[in-house]
Amino acid sequence: MNFPVKITEESFAARAARVVAIAAKYADTVDFEGRFPQEAVDSMKAERLLSIQIPRNLGGESATTTEIAELCSMLGQACAASAMVFAMHHIKLSSLVEHGADSVWHADFMRRIAADQLLIGSATTEGGIGGNLRNSICAVHVEDGVCRLEKDATVISYGAHADAILITSRAHADAAPSDQVLTTFLKDQYTLERTHVWNTLGMRGTCSDGFLFKGEAPAQQILPKPFAEIAAQSMLASSHLLWSGVWYGIAIDAFSRAQAFVRAAARKSPGAPPPGALRLAEVSNLLQMVKSNVVAGLKAYEDAKANPDKLSSMGFAVAMNNVKIASSETILEIVNHTMLICGIMGYKNGTPFSLGRHLRDAHSAQLMISNDRILGNTSSMLLVHKQDTSLLG
Numbered sequence: 532m533n534f535p536v537k538i539t540e541e542s543f544a545a546r547a548a549r550v551v552a553i554a555a556k557y558a559d560t561v562d563f564e565g566r567f568p569q570e571a572v573d574s575m576k577a578e579r580l581l582s583i584q585i586p587r588n589l590g591g592e593s594a595t596t597t598e599i600a601e602l603c604s605m606l607g608q609a610c611a612a613s614a615m616v617f618a619m620h621h622i623k624l625s626s627l628v629e630h631g632a633d634s635v636w637h638a639d640f641m642r643r644i645a646a647d648q649l650l651i652g653s654a655t656t657e658g659g660i661g662g663n664l665r666n667s668i669c670a671v672h673v674e675d676g677v678c679r680l681e682k683d684a685t686v687i688s689y690g691a692h693a694d695a696i697l698i699t700s701r702a703h704a705d706a707a708p709s710d711q712v713l714t715t716f717l718k719d720q721y722t723l724e725r726t727h728v729w730n731t732l733g734m735r736g737t738c739s740d741g742f743l744f745k746g747e748a749p750a751q752q753i754l755p756k757p758f759a760e761i762a763a764q765s766m767l768a769s770s771h772l773l774w775s776g777v778w779y780g781i782a783i784d785a786f787s788r789a790q791a792f793v794r795a796a797a798r799k800s801p802g803a804p805p806p807g808a809l810r811l812a813e814v815s816n817l818l819q820m821v822k823s824n825v826v827a828g829l830k831a832y833e834d835a836k837a838n839p840d841k842l843s844s845m846g847f848a849v850a851m852n853n854v855k856i857a858s859s860e861t862i863l864e865i866v867n868h869t870m871l872i873c874g875i876m877g878y879k880n881g882t883p884f885s886l887g888r889h890l891r892d893a894h895s896a897q898l899m900i901s902n903d904r905i906l907g908n909t910s911s912m913l914l915v916h917k918q919d920t921s922l923l924g
């Protein structure tokens with residue numbers, strides 16, 4: 532299906548606002564039923580938001596990571612699952628945009644994504660490896676120009692709804708676990724046999740089931756760069772920044788609900804400050820800290836993009852890891868505080884101040900590549916790397 536192009540004259544925010552309205556309408560149902568946010572994703576496609584990151588010469592709109600993070604935050608305020616689908620799609624696109632433009636097949640694939648608003652999924656997690664993104668057990672086999680891959684992919688968000696999956700593996704049967712490649716398989720080039728059902732505490736609408744993946748495709752669909760480079764130069768930064776955009780959105784909505792609660796209480800008893808008012812000021816402070824952290828991370832990434840040495844440096848990796856750790860931990864503190872402000876009205880489902888969905892969704896942030904794993908990675912770098920302390924950026 533081809534999508535109309537005339538609406539692209541409107542700003543990203545104006546188009547995203549229409550998606551937000553739809554995502555908000557279905558957020559509780561999506562969460563309760565643990566189902567894919569089809570209405571919101573259809574709206575993203577109708578607004579052509581799935582291709583905004585693709586360069587203009589390939590049919591996209593050359594959106595920056597900062598612009599996409601802002602949309603993640605807008606969507607996160609309405610429905611965290613829809614926002615996470617949007618974020619993960621764009622994280623995968625960043626690998627294509629940053630590393631695939633010189634490959635004829637991948638450039639043409641980006642044109643198809645823009646024309647048909649294809650949704651791209653990700654399969655890095657593997658049985659026996661867990662969240663250790665930079666290691667694979669499975670290996671891609673290339674013979675007579677055809678690549679074949681079988682992977683025990685224990686978590687693939689919206690796997691059953693994706694139009695293509697970008698999947699990591701070892702580069703060949705004799706490769707070391709960290710000698711990896713990233714291959715694109717189109718929907719008609721793979722089968723998915725469901726091995727785990729995603730019945731979780733939060734982020735239920737991401738439908739991140741586990742699958743036995745079996746794919747066969749032309750070998751040119753393997754990105755012609757080591758995955759080590761792709762991970763260091765685009766994927767880790769865009770993951771931490773766009774995820775943080777989603778999580779910031781969850782926290783903003785929790786704050787807004789608590790603020791509405793405090794204002795309502797103030798109206799009921801004029802002259803006497805409501806008990807939650809002071810705590811709300813505390814949450815405002817925490818929210819600003821998350822925002823500053825994400826904004827600084829986005830600036831560091833946009834500045835480093837033109838400099839491959841900087842992108843691959845330890846300083847940059849430590850900074851991006853720190854963005855993820857801080858935002859994933861602080862949003863939990865924020866939602867906890869807002870729950871204390873709203874009390875039972877926040878704890879109950881179906882009130883204007885309900886915060887259960889926010890709290891459950893927010894708990895996924897620390898696990899989405901375990902914070903312990905990330906801290907372990909940072910701690911190894913700090914054995915040799917000097918912490919950046921300058922305020923000049």
Ligand SMILES: Cc1cc2nc3c(=O)[nH]c(=O)nc-3n(C[C@H](O)[C@H](O)[C@H](O)COP(=O)(O)OP(=O)(O)OC[C@H]3O[C@@H](n4cnc5c(N)ncnc54)[C@H](O)[C@@H]3O)c2cc1C
Pocket residue numbers: 615619652653654655656657660661662663686687688689734737739895898899900901902903904907
């Ligand atoms: C909402 C959501 C969507 C997701 N979507 C996808 C997707 O689309 N595709 C995909 O591939 N994956 C996806 N994931 C998976 C995800 O990003 C993680 O990689 C995965 O959940 C990690 O699983 P784990 O906690 O079992 O594994 P591990 O990372 O192996 O962690 C297991 C436990 O061991 C500890 N641990 C392990 N290694 C270390 C270490 N080196 N140092 C310290 N502690 C350690 C951790 O503290 C953790 O408690 C998604 C996850 C979530 C929550």
